[in-house]
Amino acid sequence: MEMNINLAVPILDLKRSFSEIRPEVFGALERIFDAQSFVLGSEVSTFERHCEKYLEIPEGSAVGCASGTDALLLALMAADVKEGDEVVTTPFTFFATSGTIARLGAKPVFADVDPDTYNIDLEHAMSKITSRTKIFLPVHLFGQMCALETVRDELSNRGVKIIEDAAQAFGSSRIVDKNIERAGTVGDIGCYSFFPTKNLGGCGDGGMVVAKDPETADRLKKLRVHGSGTTYYHDEIGINSRLDALQAAILDIKLKHLEAWNEERIKIADYYKLLFKASDLHDFVTVPKVLDGNRHIYHQYVIRVNSRRDELMNYMNENGFGVRVYYPLPLHLQPCFKYLGYKEGDFPQSEKLAHEVLALPVFPGLRQEEQEAIVDSIKKFFKN
Ligand SMILES: Cc1ncc(COP(=O)(O)O)c(C=O)c1O
Structure with a gap:
């Protein structure tokens, strides 16, 4: 570590x-x-x-x-x-x-x-x-x-x-x-x-x-x-x-700053995209896709990790990088919704996402060198 x-x-x-x-x-x-x-x-x-x-x-x-x-x-x-x-x-x-x-x-x-x-x-x-x-x-x-x-x-x-x-x-x-x-x-x-x-x-x-x-x-x-x-x-x-x-x-008060803060989130996301591209991680990580015409404000910046997601999450957390899973269990599989009668396999995309998503830090004030360190650490995990 x-x-x-x-x-x-x-x-x-x-x-x-x-x-x-x-x-x-x-x-x-x-x-x-x-x-x-x-x-x-x-x-x-x-x-x-x-x-x-x-x-x-x-x-x-x-x-x-x-x-x-x-x-x-x-x-x-x-x-x-x-x-x-x-x-x-x-x-x-x-x-x-x-x-x-x-x-x-x-x-x-x-x-x-x-x-x-x-x-x-x-x-x-x-x-x-x-x-x-x-x-x-x-x-x-x-x-x-x-x-x-x-x-x-x-x-x-x-x-x-x-x-x-x-x-x-x-x-x-x-x-x-x-x-x-x-x-x-x-x-x-x-x-x-x-x-x-x-x-x-x-x-x-x-x-x-x-x-x-x-x-x-x-x-x-x-x-x-x-x-x-x-x-x-x-x-x-x-x-x-x-x-x-x-x-x-x-x-x-915050509403007056929201446009600037949302723009900053978009810039952070653009920089992550650049860093992931440069680090040649496309076999392991998929960056968020934006639908034509959309202004995605990146309330969360959520990548997909096609294997070892939990291991990567632990590795990142141990190295001081806050990364999280939103959401680990789709709602149709939650115990409280058992009465609805759904079972595993009913919604394969949602279930796959629950195993692959990982949210990275994104907030106004996040610095480029911090993003670089995050992507470097992901690279070390997969390539070392
Ligand atoms: C998609 C979604 N719906 C509803 C809510 C509920 O909002 P609140 O936590 O303010 O009750 C949240 C907040 O966590 C959310 O992310």
């Missing part, structure tokens, strides 16, 4: 980008503590309006909530998803995508993923749509969008709504017929997570739902406060899922 402590690189170092915004953040904290107003209020509505501008969606369509998980739950509730309904989605994602469907008594119906983008295979997904399907729930995984324009008309004709899980894709976009389409704004409802590790991350849990239809947006605003339009009067049964003023204020 070679301990290279000087070049230790964590999977994520939030301190580097925080130093840029430190005075602004502490200014906002003072403002909020002086006001002693901590939940929803003007800090949250200001942030919502700024998100709408950034995403180029109508005023009033963004609804802050307590987490990305709640964003999904609220979206499904606003779409009236209930027991017996089917929701077609991907098994290769974070648990919340399906956990929320199941919590409402609905049934997650999985389709396999595309081996190049790791996103749901749209053709396979369409083959799973039946008269019981209420929602199609794709995930823009790791920061790259799915080509939803290829399925949206057919889904709409068949009465199936689209809820996008854009938890990892705030600022990710795609050119369609010369227009820019942004992750989370293509379908009927879009969901974002502001968990601290996200590319737009707060100082605790936070999330947002956006809805094109004003009635749905209004309903979401009620659902996040126990279904109440007027305080203590409840039109329906909602949940408690409010965004804190502290989170909103910090996210609003």
